[in-house]
Amino acid sequence: MLLELTGIKKSFKNGTRYENILEDLDFKVSKGDSIAIKGKSGCGKSTLLNILGGLISFEKGDMLFNGTNISNHNANEWAEYRKKNIAFVTQAFNLLDDRNVFDNIALPLQYSNMPKQQIKTKVEKVLHDLEIYHAMKRNVSTLSGGERQRVAIARAIVKEPSILLADEPTGSLDEETEKSILRIFDDLHDKGMTLIIVTHDDSVSSHCQHIYELQHKKLNYVNS
Numbered sequence: 075m076l077l078e079l080t081g082i083k084k085s086f087k088n089g090t091r092y093e094n095i096l097e098d099l100d101f102k103v104s105k106g107d108s109i110a111i112k113g114k115s116g117c118g119k120s121t122l123l124n125i126l127g128g129l130i131s132f133e134k135g136d137m138l139f140n141g142t143n144i145s146n147h148n149a150n151e152w153a154e155y156r157k158k159n160i161a162f163v164t165q166a167f168n169l170l171d172d173r174n175v176f177d178n179i180a181l182p183l184q185y186s187n188m189p190k191q192q193i194k195t196k197v198e199k200v201l202h203d204l205e206i207y208h209a210m211k212r213n214v215s216t217l218s219g220g221e222r223q224r225v226a227i228a229r230a231i232v233k234e235p236s237i238l239l240a241d242e243p244t245g246s247l248d249e250e251t252e253k254s255i256l257r258i259f260d261d262l263h264d265k266g267m268t269l270i271i272v273t274h275d276d277s278v279s280s281h282c283q284h285i286y287e288l289q290h291k292k293l294n295y296v297n298s
């Protein structure tokens with residue numbers, strides 16, 4: 075099993091009291107799975123994704139990665155876990171608007187002190203794969219929504235992580251652009267990447283092997 079959550083509890087402070095968002099939640103992810111997570115607004119989908127991505131802690135339960143219990147990782151170990159294994163794609167893009175496409179995608183590799191020539195090779199490959207090579211020198215603020223989303227995906231996957239976590243990745247895109255993003259996800263899945271996608275969109279979830287619904291603070295299996 076690539077990832078395994080058992081008995082996860084997560085609460086947030088709401089005014090003076092704590093409100094449980096996830097309770098006794100179990101989840102198993104095998105290497106190469108593609109999984110959609112659906113659920114009503116505010117039910118805790120992004121919270122779950124953030125736990126899987128090692129961005130936030132939880133109060134109870136265990137999280138195993140490749141069979142090793144990582145629940146008690148310290149901040150440095152979580153940072154390492156994210157760096158090595160996790161790609162995040164959100165709807166908010168989080169791109170640096172004052173830089174060009176190449177620089178935005180190169181950023182995560184520069185953090186890892188990779189030699190310049192190797193960075194160039196890797197960035198150019200992903201630009202080519204996602205069909206945004208032509209826009210390499212353009213400032214990201216001048217791109218369309220679909221182009222920006224492809225840059226965000228390129229930046230997420232350039233490190234070749236094992237798990238892609240996507241939070242409403244097609245939320246603001248038109249049908250045609252959404253289709254091109256889904257084709258990219260299909261390709262990544264075919265190459266063996268594990269995909270976990272939070273989505274309200276049936277055309278996105280129907281692309282996934284497994285569909286779960288987050289309801290009553292737990293994940294329920296819908297179908298495969």
Ligand SMILES: Nc1ncnc2c1ncn2[C@@H]1O[C@H](COP(=O)(O)OP(=O)(O)OP(=O)(O)O)[C@@H](O)[C@H]1O
Binds near residue numbers: 114116
């Ligand atoms: N850092 C935080 N502090 C306090 N409450 C939070 C925090 N993060 C999330 N919440 C609350 O936890 C609940 C779940 O939020 P979450 O963003 O996980 O839901 P969601 O299912 O992703 O929602 P949506 O579909 O609307 O994006 C919400 O009630 C939210 O207000």
